[in-house]
Amino acid sequence: MAGQHIENLFRRFKGEVVDVKTVSGGIYAGRVVEVTNDYVCLTETSGAPGQQVFLFFAAIESMSVSVQDT
Numbered sequence: 001m002a003g004q005h006i007e008n009l010f011r012r013f014k015g016e017v018v019d020v021k022t023v024s025g026g027i028y029a030g031r032v033v034e035v036t037n038d039y040v041c042l043t044e045t046s047g048a049p050g051q052q053v054f055l056f057f058a059a060i061e062s063m064s065v066s067v068q069d070t
Contacts, residue, residue: 003037006057010035017045017066022059029066 010018013032020028020042030042030053040060044051 003057006060007035007037009063010040013065018042019064019066020055020060021062022055023061024059028053028055 010032014035015032017029017031020030020040022028028042028044029046030044032040033043033052034041039054039056042053042055044053045066
């Protein structure tokens with residue numbers, strides 16, 4: 001997926017809880033709080049709640065919107 005398309009996708013879901021799978025196999029669940037042209041910032045909702053995680057678009061394999069909004 002091209003970077004601009006990924007950026008637009010995350011902007012559409014800003015404030016929502018999403019699950020993101022990375023190319024390395026990591027899975028992150030959190031609320032989308034910031035989107036730039038290079039990365040997305042999530043505030044984790046599981047594991048270490050409140051911790052910010054920055055994911056570069058090149059490292060993202062897939063994303064899904066979480067059904068359970070906690």
